[in-house]
Amino acid sequence: MRSWRLFNIFGIEIRIHPSFFVTPLFIAYHYSKNSPFDESVRVFVLVCLIFICVLGHELTHSVRAKALGIPVPYITLYPIGGVASMARIPSKPMDEFTVSIVGPLFNFTLAALAYFPLLLWMGHGRLFSPNFSDWKGVASNLFWANPVLGCFNLIPAFPMDGGRILRSLLSMRLGRIKATQFSVVLGQLFAILFALTAVFTRNWMLFFVAGFVFFSARREQGIVRYDQNY
């Protein structure tokens, strides 16, 4: 299915996959079974706002990559996150490190900047016990989503940024091929751990993420194997 073109920013085309709205609608529908309608609307809006934070995260990767001379023609928003399409992996490990780490840093910085204004607006009690009873609750949930996004992306497994950060650091000593192999195996171990947790907690969304992480790790190995220039 083709993605829809939304707008251009910093010379990068922002695209949205038609399946994108599946996530907010699914979550809001799930929530609405035991909750009032207005709370479900707030949940839907929250998930859409979280995707704006995801877009900001992908934009920081893209702007850093472009500064290094790597073309980034577009960013696509999918139901489980955003993907910045870079023409190639940065050739120097230090460049891959900085391109990868700026994304999580964006989320941590956003949360740090929003902390005091939100504290003044809603007080400590509301900020630290997020709910959906009103729009302040949506703001506090959005605040917490950012450190969660930052930490999730730091998990050292492909396709998360943490996998790339690990590979870049290992590449400095081991070379890119060995560093990738090590990061791929570690990523697959994380995927198995996710899958087991998903089965025990009956969290099928996590099971889906586990499969995605497992196959993305294999794909990364393939890319590096075929292009020895990396």
Ligand SMILES: [Zn+2]
């Ligand atoms: Zn990222």
